[in-house]
Amino acid sequence: MKCGTCCHEIEFKKRIPLYPEEADKLIEIAKERGIAFKIVEDLVFPDVLNKKILVVTYKIRLDNETHGCPFYDPEKGCTVHEVKPLACKAYPLALKQVDAFNFQISIDPLCNFVDGNYDLIKEADFAKIIEIFRNEYPNAQEHLKKNKNLMLKIKELEYEKKIKISREISLEEFNKYLKEWDREEITTE
Numbered sequence: 001m002k003c004g005t006c007c008h009e010i011e012f013k014k015r016i017p018l019y020p021e022e023a024d025k026l027i028e029i030a031k032e033r034g035i036a037f038k039i040v041e042d043l044v045f046p047d048v049l050n051k052k053i054l055v056v057t058y059k060i061r062l063d064n065e066t067h068g069c070p071f072y073d074p075e076k077g078c079t080v081h082e083v084k085p086l087a088c089k090a091y092p093l094a095l096k097q098v099d100a101f102n103f104q105i106s107i108d109p110l111c112n113f114v115d116g117n118y119d120l121i122k123e124a125d126f127a128k129i130i131e132i133f134r135n136e137y138p139n140a141q142e143h144l145k146k147n148k149n150l151m152l153k154i155k156e157l158e159y160e161k162k163i164k165i166s167r168e169i170s171l172e173e174f175n176k177y178l179k180e181w182d183r184e185e186i187t188t189e
């Protein structure tokens with residue numbers, strides 16, 4: 001619909017996850033264009049063996065005034081269309097975390113198209129959903145595959161006893177680790 005809603009915060013809920021290599025690319029472009037672009041950590045795991053925070057994804061810090069992505073232009077839409085993150089290409093299909101290491105593809109109800117076609121989407125079977133989101137579904141699959149590979153990499157590192165992810169951690173401890181520990185990005189590249 002090119003409404004730009006998905007490039008903005010909606011009901012304080014919108015987040016645009018980025019893999020580290022996507023974040024690097026956007027930081028580089030922002031530097032070239034002189035755009036104020038900031039990212040914050042999104043999906044992280046505490047590695048209690050090495051006392052490190054493993055970063056799987058970041059998220060775009062939305063502009064304080066427009067509450068939108070700094071790459072969004074009201075006239076032109078996305079100004080990084082060629083290199084925009086997988087999460088943007090897949091939208092309104094998004095990855096929903098079902099437990100610590102598992103995600104599934106879901107449909108974001110905050111999307112204007114989804115909201116306006118709610119009955120059609122609600123009644124649709126899987127084949128119909130794929131047809132409706134034929135442009136987005138392959139990107140959502142790629143997004144999910146990448147995510148699965150990253151989760152697999154974390155599990156392999158654990159199996160090899162190179163890291164240890166705490167399964168039982170209090171919020172207080174987690175916040176302490178976030179403040180004190182170094183970061184390490186987890187990538188498949």
Ligand code: SF4
Nearest residue numbers: 007069071072078088
């Ligand atoms: S990168 Fe482009 S598509 Fe993604 S949120 Fe920003 S402006 Fe929107």
